[in-house]
Amino acid sequence: MKRIISVVFILVFAVVAAYSSGYNVGDKASDFKLKNVDGKHISFSNFSDAKGFVVVFTCNGCPYAQAYQDRLIEIDKKYKSKGYPVIAINPNDPALAPDDSYDKMVSVAKKEGFTFPYLIDEKQEVYKNYGATRTPHVYVLQKKGNDFVVQYIGAIDDNHQDAAKVTSPFLANALDALIAGSLPETTTTKAIGCGIKDRNKK
Amino acid sequence: MKRLISILITFLFVSQTLSSKVPDAKRIRVLNYDQLEPYLNFRNDTVYLVNFWATWCAPCVAELPAIKAVEKKYSDKKFKVLLVSLDMPGHLKSRLTPFVLSHKITSDVFLLDDPNQNRWIDKVDKAWSGEIPFTLIYGKDFRDSYTQPFDFKTLDSIINRKIKMP
Numbered sequence: 001m002k003r004i005i006s007v008v009f010i011l012v013f014a015v016v017a018a019y020s021s022g023y024n025v026g027d028k029a030s031d032f033k034l035k036n037v038d039g040k041h042i043s044f045s046n047f048s049d050a051k052g053f054v055v056v057f058t059c060n061g062c063p064y065a066q067a068y069q070d071r072l073i074e075i076d077k078k079y080k081s082k083g084y085p086v087i088a089i090n091p092n093d094p095a096l097a098p099d100d101s102y103d104k105m106v107s108v109a110k111k112e113g114f115t116f117p118y119l120i121d122e123k124q125e126v127y128k129n130y131g132a133t134r135t136p137h138v139y140v141l142q143k144k145g146n147d148f149v150v151q152y153i154g155a156i157d158d159n160h161q162d163a164a165k166v167t168s169p170f171l172a173n174a175l176d177a178l179i180a181g182s183l184p185e186t187t188t189t190k191a192i193g194c195g196i197k198d199r200n201k202k
Numbered sequence: 203m204k205r206l207i208s209i210l211i212t213f214l215f216v217s218q219t220l221s222s223k224v225p226d227a228k229r230i231r232v233l234n235y236d237q238l239e240p241y242l243n244f245r246n247d248t249v250y251l252v253n254f255w256a257t258w259c260a261p262c263v264a265e266l267p268a269i270k271a272v273e274k275k276y277s278d279k280k281f282k283v284l285l286v287s288l289d290m291p292g293h294l295k296s297r298l299t300p301f302v303l304s305h306k307i308t309s310d311v312f313l314l315d316d317p318n319q320n321r322w323i324d325k326v327d328k329a330w331s332g333e334i335p336f337t338l339i340y341g342k343d344f345r346d347s348y349t350q351p352f353d354f355k356t357l358d359s360i361i362n363r364k365i366k367m368p
Contacts, residue, residue, distance in 0.1 A: 192332045
């Protein structure tokens with residue numbers, strides 16, 4: 001019985017920990033330094049002109065992530081020039097998700113024609129800081145002085161199956177609001193995605 | 203030649219009869235969230251395990267044997283498993299149905315086709331951010347959610363405890 005209680009306790013704790021960690025809208029996001037598919041390391045400081053960022057946790061193998069590859073390229077093309085470039089980060093442990101190895105990231109970025117950096121979170125620390133739980137999982141950051149404030153967390157839009165049937169382009173709406181000098185009307189959304197494969201919680 | 207044909211026909215007939223013993227793939231119902239919702243909110247003496255999964259989700263597929271084993275172990279108890287697939291609707295015939303047949307899944311399987319996920323994820327569970335696998339275990343007086351894949355022992359201890367609850 002004691003054992004059962006401890007198992008339950010651990011499970012409940014894991015669930016609570018998974019949801020209480022990470023950023024909320026309004027929090028300051030910390031910078032990172034992660035390896036890009038071109039071998040160079042990328043931080044916010046590489047983008048001196050940026051007014052903010054679209055940080056998206058995504059990967060190669062997840063069908064939901066794949067469904068949004070083209071749309072992320074469109075977002076990056078449209079909003080990079082307005083000060084909000086996309087930075088994609090693969091949070092998965094390649095040992096658990098062989099499709100998400102660094103080498104395969106390099107070939108996916110090339111094949112799909114990614115216009116944005118595609119970084120690997122080798123230590124699996126960045127995604128935990130942000131509180132990402134799935135791929136794709138988006139964080140919009142706005143630069144305020146030396147800080148990067150989280151202004152939107154969630155989904156890219158409301159139809160992964162068909163871009164033509166999207167009725168609420170959540171991410172684009174949030175970016176348009178920030179660029180217009182206001183705050184996003186919708187600050188958090190949810191979507192189905194692939195759970196992040198973490199080597200410490202199989 | 204006639205003999206060959208008759209053998210073939212017999213073979214087809216026998217295999218047809220045999221295959222009818224595995225769950226009928228036509229049972230996989232395609233639902234939107236509103237149609238699924240009642241299955242997440244029964245109020246009776248049964249303990250329900252509702253597992254959100256997909257055939258392409260490796261950790262989901264990895265925990266299916268544990269779910270199947272627990273379902274079998276408590277088959278004479280008031281315990282029911284519902285598998286809610288988030289496979290793409292276009293993959294019903296090409297992937298989901300063959301998977302259900304080849305893995306001899308006997309639980310009820312639904313395909314949830316409702317792309318406006320932001321509308322319904324909170325209705326399933328406020329604590330769920332949308333990642334799969336995701337499992338809801340509920341009964342008349344409790345409702346718990348789990349985002350970690352199960353092994354048999356952990357799931358067995360949970361179900362055992364829930365079923366014994368007065």
